[in-house]
Amino acid sequence: MPKTKTLLRLSLTLLIVSVLGYAGWHFTRPQPPEVELATIARGTVEATVVNTRAGTIKACRRAKLAPAAGGQIVKLWAKEGERVVAGQPLLELWNRDLTAQRELTSRQLSTSEARLREACILADNAKRDADRTQQLSARGFVSPQNSENARAEARSRQASCDALAADVKRAQAQIRVTAAGLERTTLHAPFAGIVAKVTGEVGEYTTPSPPGIPTPPAVDLIDDSCLYVSAPMDEVDAPRLQPGQLARITLDALPGQSFSGHVRRIAPYVTEVEKQARTVDVEVDFDTPPKQILLVGYSADVEAIIERRDKVLRVPTQAIQQDGSVLVLGAGDKLETRRLKTGLANWAFTEVxxxxxxxxxxxxxxxxxxxxxxxxxxxxxxxxxxxxx
Structure with a gap:
């Protein structure tokens, strides 16, 4: 009996040690590594071209305005951030001399027109006298000499009338010249938009930019009703781009949002900047302008869609190894190598x-x-x- 109890105790001890040993092995054995997997499904794959450097939001119309003539600013109607309509005056230069000149020429015109009326009335009267004298001369009541003198007087009066008519035209032309000079002293908005910047204050002098010497504009006017994106694309991708291609626009100022657009223009030349890749400027229009207010100068990225295929089997591009194979989860949760035949690809997905x-x-x-x-x-x-x- 004691032997039996001893054997039972020994068996129980061995069982407990075995269980503890298995538990220790089970909980300390190496675990399979955790990996990130993706499930293959159907979706859209696009071949795209993206800009090499940040693009920029630009206005379809932007004018850096300055008066045609230099002078002192006496009136400044434009204010930064103010909206203006086409033809609205923005600033005016000192022009009292031209105003006085316009008044002088206006008075000269009035005098010339009065003298013209007088001379032409006398010319008409002289012509009627010449006609009567000629009739009387034909009947013998007046000598031929008197008739000739009357005709000469009529021609002289008519010449005076014609000369004064020319003088009136000269005075009218002088008024137009003065008006043109006055117009050069007032700067008007060529189109409706928003005043981005005003350089100068009342009392300061402003001058137009001489050829080849850029100077700050008096008024920077932006038409923000029409905006587009200008982005530099690598010259290698330029042959694949065509006007009208679909594009996606993203803005740093509006993260997480994407806007559809179309390529509107591709620059006909390559831009070469020192220590940078040669690029081609591409302009993209928004299909639907964003509801948010966009500021000219915002940085933007453009992704031009060269080709698009929908509902195709696709794999994340990062899952493809350099030799063109992928590792697939197989039987027993073990990885297997698969060789792929691929089609269209971009940085995100590749067609399988x-x-x-x-x-x-x-x-x-x-x-x-x-x-x-x-x-x-x-x-x-x-x-x-x-x-x-």
Missing amino acids: LDGLAAGDRVLLSFDDEAVKAGVKVRAKAASDNPTAP
């Missing part, structure tokens, strides 16, 4: 023509060198995201 099926799960990250084909892995809790939008 052969090698994968919908529902396959592929490895996304290759940071851990121990993760390779044949290794058993386990998916991260929140990493198994489908590739479809």
Whole structure:
């Protein structure tokens, strides 16, 4: 009996040690590495071209205005941030001399017109006298000499009338010249827009820019009703771009939002900037202007869509290794190598023509060198995201 109890105690002790040993092995054994997986699904793949440097929001019309003539500012109607309509005066230069000249020429015109009326009345009267004298001469009541003198007087009076008519035209032209001079002293808005900047104050002098010597404009006027994006594209991508292509616009000022657009213009030359890649400026219009107020000068990025394919099998581009293969989660949660035949691709997704099926799960990250084909892995809790939008 004591022997039996001893054997039971020994068996129980061995069992407890075995259980503890298994539990220790189970909880201390190496776990399969956690990896990030993506589920293959159908979606859209696009071939795109993006700008090499930040683009800029620009206005379709922007005028840096200055008076045609230099002078002292006496009236400044424009204020920064104010909206103006086409033809609205913005500033006026000192022009009292031209105003006086216009008044003088107006009075000269009035005098010339009065003298013209007088001379033409006398000319008409002289012509009627000449006609009567000629009739009387034909009947013998007046000598031929008197008739000739009357005709000469009529021609002289008519010449005076014509000369004064020319003088009236000269006075009218002088008024137009003076008016043009006055117009050069007032700066008007060529189109409706918002005043971005005003350079100068009442009493200061302003001058137009001499050829080849840029000077600050008196008024910077922006038509913000029409905006577009100008972005530099690498010269290598220029042959793939065409006016009318679809594009996406993103703005740093409006993160998380994307706006559709179309390529409106491609510059016919390459821009060469020292120590930078050669680029081609591409202009893109918004299809629908954003509801938010956009400021001219905002930085923007453009993604021109060269080609688009919908409802195709696609794989995240980052899952493809340099040799064109992917690691797929296979039987027993072990990774398997698959060779792919691919089609259209961009930085986000690549079209799969052969090698994968919908529902396959592929490895996304290759940071851990121990993760390779044949290794058993386990998916991260929140990493198994489908590739479809």
